[in-house]
Amino acid sequence: MARSVARTYSDRARKEATVRSVLAWFTVRGASFLAAGLVGVLAGLILGSDAMISVGLLMLGLPVFSALAARRARYQLRCERQIVPQRVAPGQPARVGVRLENVSRVSTGLLLAEDAIPYSLGARPRYVLSGIERGGSRDLSYQLRSDLRGKYRIGPMRLRIADVFGLVELSANFASQSTLTVTPKVVPLISASTTGSWSSDGDGRTKMSAAAGDDDVIPRAYRTGDELRRVHWRSTAKYGELMVRREEQRWQDRAVLILDTRRSAHIGTGPGSSFEFAVSAAASIGVHLYRSGMAGQLLTDAGPLAGSAMFEDVLLDALAVVTQSRNHNFARTTAALSTIEGGLLVVIAGRLTEDAARELAVARREGRQGIALLLAVSTWADQHDPDGRRHGGPGPATDAEAPAQVRPPPAGLDGLATRPGPQRPDETAAAHAVFRTAGWRVVTVDAATPLAAAWQRLPRQGSVGLRGGTPPGVPGEAVIA
Secondary structure (H helix, E strand, O other): OHHHHHHHHHHHHHHHHHHHHHHOOEOHHHHHHHHHHHHHHHHHHHHOOHHHHHHHHHHHHHHHHHHHHHHHHOOOEEEEEEEEOOEEOOOOOEEEEEEEEEOOOOOOOEEEEEEOOOHHHOOOOEEEEOOOOOOOEEEEEEEEOOOOOEEEEEOOEEEEEEOOOOOEEEEEEOOOOEEEEEOOOOOOOOHHHHOOOOOOOOOOOEEEHHHHOHHHOOEEEOOOOOOHHHEOHHHHHHHOOOEEEOEEEOOOOEEEEEEOOEHHHOOOOHHHOHHHHHHHHHHHHHHHHHHOOOEEEEEEOOEEOOOOOOOHHHHHHHHHOOOOEOOOOOHHHHHHHOOOOOOEEEEEEOOOOHHHHHHHHOOOOOOOEEEEEEEOHHHHHHOEOOOOOEOOOOOOOOOOOOOOOOOOOOOOOOOOOOOOOOOOHHHHHHHHHHHHHOOOEEEEEOOOOOHHHHHHOOOOHHHOOOOOOOOOOOOOOOEOO
């Protein structure tokens, strides 16, 4: 008995779903025609009026005929979408071009086209097309702009096909989707900070091929300017003239970027947070090093993010979607560093305890160089309006708290001078001393410091370690004010 009752409910639900799907074909006008026709037929039967019955049947038959005709048409449409460019910086527009092509044997009726985009990018673009002839096409275009980094799915395109009377509307979705990548903001950096080799091998961009032993040396004749320490005396005695060890291009300089993504190490939300500054700094430094001829790896406290080579596109794609983690140490980072060979380490860190700084500092192998950008995170919480309201706090300001005037852009990302905020170098003093003692080049950056200025004022390589125990703020210290 229970099984038969369940079957009855299932059949009833199936019939109701079929009726709803059929009624979904009709527009409001079509549903009104159906209702009016049904009322007309019933009224004609009650009143015995053949004319009223005929009018009612006509009103009933017109939407039904339109639905059957639309269903039998079987339009075949093709959709192609192109985003130019596919990778943009925050605030930069991207143009989306969509081509609809009719590959069926009949012309289409009225078309309503709507492309699906995330709500954060704005309202969905909608278009009304009078129809597409057989073998014809229509080109549609619109612009997208986002102030927040990330990867956004564009599509699929949804079409609603209506008949000439506007009584029936059929929907169809294309399967094709595209991706728009909004990368972190990349700030141009001065190339003076990357001159020379980062590997500390003392031979610039070349190394000796005699590392395998004297028996494997392929010598060449001495040339003016060659160093005497490279003279191969055995070959010199054999050939009767000065011979030197032949050079070969050494392995490409490599760099390892370490980005601190710990939630506890940053403050604020949105573009004005310290985390977004750190992400932009990682993107800017990574692109700068790559364009200087270096390859490398991107690491966070959660482990490797990018591929083995620091290609610009791979790096920016990885940083476009990086999020904050719940980690409290750099165990995964140091474990990954033990398997990666690189000539340069660049650390971009938020709040660092002395133990955490020591954990990163000692991970630098002998022969590597290290650069550390330490963020004075508390200064990001001290960005106020003239009336004392706070920016970059734990959450966005409510409508009641938001001032009427336009808020300034995040400081330090565009290279422009910004309103100086209060500085608190004491919060980075312990980590600063640890890195300098370990031979790193260290700079402390606050919310009012442009990234380009911080990169330009890094201490020179020769001055590293001269004042390992010097606290920030004294001569010889690289605290950016």
